[in-house]
Amino acid sequence: MKKLSIYLGLAAITLSLSGCNVNQTNATNKSEKLIVNNEIEKNKTYAKTDFSFDVDPATFTVSITENGETAEVSKPQAPKEVTDLKKSKEEVSWTYPNEQLKVKLKREKNHIAIALTSLSNEDNSFTWPKLDAKNYVLPIAEGKTIPNDQKEWLAYFKQNEELSMSEAFSMSFFTTNQETFATTFVMDNPFNSELLAKTEPHLTLEASHNFIGFDKNKTMNYRLYVTDNDPVAIAKTYQMDRINLGEFKTLDEKEKENPEIKKMRGAIQVYYWNSRILTTEDIKWGKLPSMVDQPIFQWIAELLTQYGEDGSEEYLKALEAFKTNEGYKYEKNTFLTSINYVLLYPQFYNKDIFKKPDEQAQKLIDKGIYTLSEQERYTLNKHLLASVLGELTPPIEQWGQATSSDVFKEMKASGVENAWIGLPNWANGLMNPTMVKTAADEGYLIGPYDSYQSIQENASIDWNTASFPNKNLYENATVTKKNGEKVAGFLGKGRKLNPTQIFPDVEERFTGIMQNKIPFNSWFIDTDAAGEIYNDYSPEHLTTQSEDVAGRLKRMNYFNQNGLVVGSEGGNDFASKNMVFAHGIETPVIMWSDPDMRENKESEYYVGSYAALDGGIPTKYKKVVPIKEEYKPIYTDPVYSLPLYKLVYNRSVITSHQWEWDSYKIKNQVGERRMKEYLYNTPPMMHIDKAAWEEHKQDISENAKNWSPFQKAALQHEMTDFKVLTDDRLVQKTEFGEKLSVIANFSNTDYDADGVKVVSHTALIMNDGKETVVKTEG
Known part of the structure; x- marks a missing residue:
């Protein structure tokens, strides 16, 4: 891994704050609003208006003429029978009787409106447009420019001949670069649509649309825009389309509804791993050999045998090893994993084992074991355990704090002013509420990972996101394919849940987690913005993909309305109004299907497993590959x-990496990705436990001191421009308003032009005359 260092130029990046009195503040707010309004006004100018079009109904060929140049932007299909042809100066419509499809094209001021309407009450499909261009601009993740003959992209599309647009596309458009202009096909939404690829003799694409028989909406709408061959023009035209549809909401608007969002500005993104409330630092290991025959340790074995997914065999072996003073690292980890695991069990209380509960434990027992909240249950179990461990552990209020709360305090003291902290499960917080309170007290956002994607019929305690008190959901709220089969859950386990059927269960889970006022101020919902959506053919609850998404957005909005800063995996823009941050736009999951990365543990490319022997970061997130x-x-x-x-x-x-591919994950690309994080205004992301914090704290804290003010400045504006400055495309520039810009030099040679020099493998940040260099050293 390259060592990273930050060299400051004239001064660190600072935000220009406008004095203390109210008049100055109001004046500044008006000024900032005017600047943003001017940026938006410019964005309205990118879509061309001086073009004409022609269409051949039989082959559905569409040609655009702009500035004397004509291009077939949708290539001919096999001729079809045409009826009901009507044509005027601004509008053309017809019907394909055999395909049961009605087509209408209308020339609007700055685009062509195209409507494809199914006339069938059964499932129906239609393929259009057919694209054959030298280059494609596609919203795959953050965005890609793809030459039609690039060998790695040809290999990718050969392996992925059919891409679900709702999942593979972060936004609802695709673009072809013609010789002198670009044509962008914008959809209302990408649901029920696939991109079909052919790779011989070069890359060609077709869009396929499925009309669902039970869907009342039988129309697929396109708007075809003409712009310059410039990604800025393409993106800004799409942005105006979303604004016109009412599908755009700024962070400023979201922040007015929830002031906690302000803490997200300038925040580094941290997944924090502390799955143990009892850690190796909390055990006086020298005392354990004389205690292993006590009833508590045999009781733990019984619980593991009855309820543990892996049983008690390894735990019992560890106990035997401690008896003979041969308990080493593996045995200690097995012992700690087992104890922390059974603390989650509602069956932990046994009056024959815990004969002298302390006052707090007795109050909870008197309340009724099976009436306790999840947090109260964990509190009871910790106090019960403490009552029999004696001097083997420190006082209960110290359990686990050296590896959690103390790290957050150190992060703040080191200069990490803003951070989002994600826990792998809400149970981690409920077991250690002091950790959550400490993070919130330090001014950080902290929240759990949550998921409503899958349900399992008999989920283990490790899969609590796949478990619900309502046992009817497994049969009555899961997704059915057209052929009657149930859609399998994550990793093939269980089934996929229909989001329109489980909102009361979402409320029940959330209120259960929060009923003891744990100060979570953020919530991360897995997959809701990832585009993995379904048509549900269950006769009792027929559901279209649009309704599926509406169900997801309803629950996201529920968390918003409860004052939480909401994020999701993916970031696809059908959820842009309902989320504040997203993980997966900048670096999505890399090649689920490659066995060297996912199955072959001997391969250098193997990304790691979900297991963590020491209770810290699983190798899937820690191993550098x-x-x-x-x-x-x-x-x-x-x-x-x-x-x-x-x-x-x-x-x-605010978008960042998918958590499997954090800022440190890819070998020999840490520096390059750091540069790109500034170029694209992408928060750094890392997986941290106490050991990883010790390893990376100097780099994290030094970078955070620069990242936070940089992003706070960048978020005040549009990304107003993007330029490629060299023919090899390895020197690139972004601008955020008139005063803040970043030039990243990914090449092996220095860049020197227009009075600006950027050394190879560095990024130069310029903010109102002040310069900061982000540099990597070998």
Whole structure:
């Protein structure tokens, strides 16, 4: 891994604050609003109005003429029978009787409105447009520019011949670059649509649309825009389309509804791993050998045998090893994992084992074991355990704090002013509420990972997100395919839940978690913005993909209304109004299907497993791995990357990496990704436990001191411009308003032009005359 260092130029980046009195503040607010309004006004100018179009109904060929140049922007299909043809100066319509489809094209001021309407009450499909261009601009993740003959992209599309647009596309458009202009096909939404690819003799694409028989909406709407061959023009035109649809909401607007969102500005993104309330620091290991025959340790074995997914065999072996003073690292971890695991069990209380509960435990027992909240249950179990461990552990209020609360205090003291902290499960917080309170007291956002994607019939305690008190959900609220099969859950376990059927269960889970006032101030919902959506053919609850998404947005909005800063996996823009942050736009999951990365544990590319022997970061998130050369153009190479999403949503959604691919994950790309994080205004993300904090704290804290003011400044504006400054595309520039810009030099040679010099493998940040260099050293 490269060592990173930050060299400051004239001064650190600072935000220009406007004095203390109210008049100055109001004046500044008006000034900032005027600047933003001017930026939006400019964005209205990118879509061309001086073009004409022609269409051949039989082949559905669409041609655009602009400035004397004509291009077939949708290529001919096999001729079809046409009826009901009507044509005027501004409008053409017809019917394909055999396909049971009505088509209408209408010339509007700055686009062509195209409507495809199914005339069938059964499921129906239609493929259009057919694209054949030298280059494509697609909103895959943050955005890609794809030459039609690039070998790695050809290999990618050969393996992925059919892409679900709702899942693979972060935004609802696709663009072809013609010789002298670009044509962008914008959809209302990407639901029930696929992108079909052919790779011989070069890359060609077709869009396929499925009309669902029970869907009342039978129309697929396109708006076809003409712009310059410039990603800024393409993205800003799409942004105006979303604004016109009422599908755009700024962070400023979201912040007025929930002031906690302000804490997200300038925050680094941290997944914090502390799954143990009792840690190795909390056990006086020298005392354990004389205690292992006590009833509590045998009781733990019984609980593991009855309820543990892996049983008690390894735990009992560890106890035997301690008896002979042969309990080493593995045995200590097995012992700690077992104890922390059984503390989650509602069956933990046994009056024959815990004969002298302390006052707090007795109050909870008197309340009734099975009436306790989840947090109260954990509190009871901790106090029960403490009552029999004696001097083996410190006082209960110290359990686990050296590896959690103390780290957050140190983060703040080191200069990390803003942070979002994600816990892998709400149980981690309920077991250690002091940790959550400490993070909130330090001014950080902290919240749990939550998921409503899957349900299992008999989920283990490790899969609490796949478990619900309502046992009818497994049969009555899961998604059915058209052929009658149930859709399998995550990793093939259980089933997928229909979000329209479980809102009361969402409320029940949330109120249960929060009933003891744990100060979570953020919530992360897995997959809701990832586009993995379904048509549910269950006769009792027929559900379209649009209704599926509406159910997801309803629950996201529920968390918003409860004052939480909401994020989700993916970040696809159908959820842009309902989320504040998203994980997966900048670096999505890299190649689920590669066995070297996912199955072959001997491969250097193996990303790791979900297991963590020491209760800390699983190897899947901690292990540093290279990625194969053929994947770099698809996922990380700046040559093929475009900040399309940021050009549209910089002021609306804060996006970062998917958690499997944090800022430190990819071998020999830490520095390059750091540069790109500034270029694209992408928060750094890392997985941390106490050991990882010790390893990275100097780099994290030094970078955070610069990142926080940089992002706070960048979020005041649109990303107003993006330029490629060299023919090899390895020197790129972004602008955020008139005073803040970033030039990243990904090449091996220094860049020197227009009075600006950027050394190779560095990024130069310029803010109102002040300069900061982000540099990597070998």
